[in-house]
Amino acid sequence: MAYWENADHSWTQDSKRLINTPSQKNKELFFYIQEVGYFKAFQPYYTERENLPSFLMKFTLSGSGKLSYLGKEYVLEEGTVFLIDCRHYQHYKTISKEPWEMDWIHFYGGNSIPLFQEFIKDGSSIFHTKTSPKENVIHHLVHRLIQEQEAINARTEFKSSILIHELLNELILQKYELDFAVEDIPDFVIKLKEFLNNHFKETLTLGDLENRFHLNKYQLNKEFSKYIGIPPIEYLINKKISYAKDLLRYTSSSIKDISLEIGIENFAYFSRLFKMKTGMTPTFYRRQG
CATH class of the missing domain: 1.10.10.60 (Homeodomain-like)
Structure with a gap:
């Protein structure tokens, strides 16, 4: 089936959205960014799509949103993370009166598929972090990825791939509470x-x-x-x-x-x-x- 998408782009002027077009070489070698950003999205912001070859991670920093995915609905409050396969139908939107503030990244390549399978092995696409969102490693990794895209050079794709891998590892560690000290x-x-x-x-x-x-x-x-x-x-x-x-x-x-x-x-x-x-x-x- 063909990819399709509907959306309302109601976000603040200080929001960021960076779109990347990786080379074929980078697609073959690396984890790669498709899009990455930081949004403060107010109602009626929403996106619905299907059949996009991409994985999407969103991390709620404040406000709240709602996700419909694989026949389930999730309220996305402060500290909530979701990671989904965008080939499946999804619909997410702002539901709070204040803007839904979030970090997000669309990515693909590398070992994305087996790491995604490891993330969802408990049957859930979401989890709630334990630390303050803006102090969380997940938040800092996404912003490092944004910074890499804002200052592209010959090392950007290499460093971005490493950061995406680190991000996926961190998601799994935090979801399954493996981020413990010896x-x-x-x-x-x-x-x-x-x-x-x-x-x-x-x-x-x-x-x-x-x-x-x-x-x-x-x-x-x-x-x-x-x-x-x-x-x-x-x-x-x-x-x-x-x-x-x-x-x-x-x-x-x-x-x-x-x-x-x-x-x-x-x-x-x-x-x-x-x-x-x-x-x-x-x-x-x-x-x-």
Whole structure:
């Protein structure tokens, strides 16, 4: 289907809208800006569109707006962020009496699609930030991108790509509350990680870890995943596979012995697991090394 758009451009004179036309080379190499800006948009400001190959992020600084997207409606209050795929129908508008003040960016390219999928893995396109909007890293990153577009030079596309990537990472970190300090990691998570590092050659289940650490296995799984990035059993498997890689490359041990060394008695299962994790059989990996 063809792209279409309807809109009312009711925004203040101090609003900014910068449109970029990247070269084909930049499209192939980088994350790239399509448009970026800062708006104070008053009623009856709105936009509705469909089938635009672009991702759109808006961050509400003050006032409020309303988004209709994928059959749902969201009120966009101060501190609210949305990130959407503009190929799907969307409609957003100002609903507050005062202007809806926002940072925004249309972008594409690079790893936009998988990072967008990571952002929406919980089924939601929005979240609410915890810090004051104008002190938030998201706000500062968008304004750095605006500054780059206002003073274009030979490095602009390189720097803009890095900033877009940083922005997407920041959106994911803040949405899933991963922007924590190392000292915030609970002691039991640190101890569990150390235990897995020291005992990865053993055969362990989530039930074994539950009994050892005297915590509900669901809590163990949730908290370890939050702070380490993956569940404890997946972490254990990754340690086993990493060690198996080392043995395959730098020793002459048989594949069966390596399987037993890392605590997997079923040689066929080890081969399937290794291929699932690396895309190669143990034999092929050894030959490539």
